[in-house]
Amino acid sequence: MNIALLFEEDLISTDTAVLTDRRLRHLQQVRDIKLGDQISVGQVNGLLGEATITELAPDSAKLSISWSKQPPAPLPVTLIIALPRPKMVKRIIQTVTTMGVKQLYFINSYKVEKSFWQSPWLTEAKLLENVVLGLEQAMDTQLPTIHLRKRFKPFVEDELPEIAKDSLRLVAHPSNNQNCPIQVEQQTTLAIGPEGGFIPYEVEKLESCGFTPVSLGDRILRTETAVPVLLSKLF
Amino acid sequence: MNIALLFEEDLISTDTAVLTDRRLRHLQQVRDIKLGDQISVGQVNGLLGEATITELAPDSAKLSISWSKQPPAPLPVTLIIALPRPKMVKRIIQTVTTMGVKQLYFINSYKVEKSFWQSPWLTEAKLLENVVLGLEQAMDTQLPTIHLRKRFKPFVEDELPEIAKDSLRLVAHPSNNQNCPIQVEQQTTLAIGPEGGFIPYEVEKLESCGFTPVSLGDRILRTETAVPVLLSKLF
Structure with a gap:
């Protein structure tokens, strides 16, 4: 926690x-804060700042x-990611939030196990919890939006053209394809498949x-890497 | 497990x-292999290949x-990394092995908690276990070497000059320093501090x-990111 994020x-x-x-427990237990100490803070979707502790009680x-x-x-x-297994979801949300992603879609894919969609990490409360941890790590305040899309075809056919409009569109796919470009410095829509990759039909849909x-x-890297x-x- | 690594x-x-x-349990339970199936294999520090299953028993x-x-x-x-907290050690070993690092030093630093050195993930057996998982993910066969160095100063003064000789030497340190160079394509020695960073004394020792x-x-990124x-x- 490099800042305390304030709502x-x-x-x-x-x-x-x-x-x-x-946030208070962290400051007390890990940082051992005292009256008069300074800590870094941020306001959700607002500025960063420095705060002085002017009153301190146990709670x-x-x-x-x-x-x-x-x-x-x-x-x-x-970022469009085929929903990873539950234990990875938490880490991936924290990682992409820390790196500054603001639009994240978890989508279905043939190799996504149906049970993954039942993950407790996908409740609104848990999504927010991990987003906040990522922002506090990065000293960022801007909440990302996480979208859940349980059907591949309607997402790609009906929503994706508008989402990806005017952007560089890349799908990471291990094979003999061209290498990922470096430092593109332009708006990009990046799709990443599940463990085992998108199936050919899905790659074709994305190509179209x-x-x-x-x-x-x-x-072959794990999704989290x-x-x-x-x-x-890319950036 | 994208290959089965054979000793x-x-x-x-x-x-x-x-x-x-x-390895067999994975092939049986996750891949549901049958007699006559083909799987990818690698020999430790040797070649990759394709194998046909010619006999199959439960064990x-x-x-x-x-x-x-x-x-x-x-x-x-x-790669020289200040020893991270135990639960991160396993992931970092797998990640760097998957990415192709062959020389990894875990070193001490002022902000490394002494208890981290007691981690069960640092036994020879556990280090090997995670290295193998990383190689199997990457379809690589070359075992990396992991070195543990519990004293910062003797490591930097007595060993590091020889280790880093003739290489580009970088220490990742969040601050107003120059940005990390891109695609250096040369032998590099890269040092990464603990959560909270190297202390100024340690950065000075590395600079000297x-x-x-x-x-x-x-x-500010977590070590694992x-x-x-x-x-x-860099590469």
């Missing part, structure tokens, strides 16, 4: 907040905040929507 | 092997192997050994 309900005025819950801390700067720029990417298959070389690798090659 | 003790002749243990499978090609090229990097601090921008990001920018 509207934490603020009692524009520059005063009361901190409770997980709450009052902060006096000096808002100072904009959060880091987002990555110009919309303007996507170009790109490869990361001979090594492929995501940061692709994002750091 | 000398699995081979009963140059092109015949008997498979047991975790063993006999493979007839056609060795065909070299494993993918390693990354030209020696020829290391240049480089940054990944404003966002910083590692694939740095490797994919």
Whole structure:
């Protein structure tokens, strides 16, 4: 937690907040904060700042905040990932949020097991929890939006053309395709398949929507590794 | 498991092997293999090949192997990482092995908790287990070497000059330093600090050994994300 992310309900005025819950426990247990200490904070979808602890009780801390700067720029990417197995979902959300992704679609694919869609990590509360952890790690304040799309074909046919409009469209697909381009510096829509990859039908559907298959070389990476690798090659 | 990695003790002749243990259970339970099926295999520090299952019992499978090609090229990097917390060690070993790192040093640093060195993931057996999982994911056969160095100063003063000789030397350090270079295509020694970073004394010691601090921008990444990001920018 490199910042404490503050929600509207934490603020009692524009520059005063009361901190409770997980964020306070972290500051007490990991950082051992004292009255008068300074901590870094951010307001959801707002500025970053420095806060002084002006009151401290076991279950709450009052902060006096000096808002100072904009959060880091987002990555110009919309990320589309075939829903990974539940234990990976949490990590991938945190990773992509930390790296600055603001639009994330989890979609279905032939090789996505149906049970994955029942994952407790996909509830609204759990999605938000992991997004917040990612923002706090990155010292970012801008909440990403996570979309869940349980049907591949309607998503690609009806929604994707508008989502990907005017962007560079890439689908990561291990094979003899061209290598992933480097530092493209343009709005990009990036699709990443499940473990085992998209099936040929799915790649064809994406190609007919303007996507170009790109490869990361001979090594087959897990989704959780492929995501940061692709994002750091592209941007 | 994209290949089954075979050790000398699995081979009963140059092109015949008997498979047991975790690898067989994976093939039975996840891949549902049958007599006559083909699977991809690799020999530790040797070639990749295709194997036909010529005998199949509940607790063993006999493979007839056609060795065909070299494993993918390693990354030209020696990676030096301040020992992360135990639950991250396993993932980082798998990730760097999958990406092609062949020399990995876990070192001490001021912000590494002493208890981390007691982690069960650092036993020789557990290190090998995770290295093998990384190689099987990447379809690679060349075992990396993992070195444990529990004292920072003797490592940097006595060993590092020889380890880093004739290489580009970079230390990832979040700050206003120059950005991490892109696609350097030369032998590189890359040092990555603990959560919270190397302390100034440690950065100075590395600088006096020829290391240049480089940054990944404003966002602070977890070690497990910083590692694939740095490797994919550099290579």
